[in-house]
Amino acid sequence: MVLGRNCDGCTMCCKLLRVGEKPGGSWCQHCTIGSGCQIYDSRPEECRTFHCGYLRMPQLTEDWLPAKCRMVVAIGPGDKRIVVMVDPDRRGAWKKEPYYSTIKSWARALCPKAGQVLVHDGPEVIGVLPDREISLGAHREGRKLVSVVEQTPDGLKFDIEVQEASAAA
Secondary structure, three states, rough: OOOOOOOOOOOHHHHHHHHHOOOOOOOOOOOEOOOOOOOHHHHHHHHHHHOOOHHHOOOOOOOOOOOHHEEEEEEEEOOEEEEEEEEEHHHHHHHHHHHHHHHHHHHHHHHHHEEEEEEEEEEEEEEEEOEEEEEEEEOOOOOOEEEEEEOOOEEEEHHHHHOHHHHHO
16 A cells, blocks of 8 residues: 555545446445445445555556546556556546556556556456557456467567457366
8 A cells, every 4th residue: 555545535446346236337326426435334345455556556646546537447466467447437538648658558567477457448348458459348257358478570469368258167
């Protein structure tokens, strides 16, 4: 956790995270927008353990405060996946500065290690690679996103393959 940072009235994770049956992109019924959780002491485990990238990553400036940018950064297991969830009311916001260059820098750092940078922009999931972005379609439970790193005569080539649940089993 970054010393001196806290949620301080930001409730964007209450909207953008998928928790239980609540889909991402819709406000939690227990959230008082701009204030916090009405059931804080008994909130779900996913909420108890979640700390957004703004709280965890000292390199993120105040521009990345989710209440301001309307995006929530989530860091995956082993720090090998970064997911940017964009408020459906601000689709495309991740392509603006200072966000885009930071997201691309994450791709340059993670892709060579078979890591991933994903953007959930409305229903679409976008894989961000050092040299391009690729649409991975709509988020679906059960599918697996697999990083591909290939050595070519021109250097490393990166991709993300989608494996559907039946193929991943």
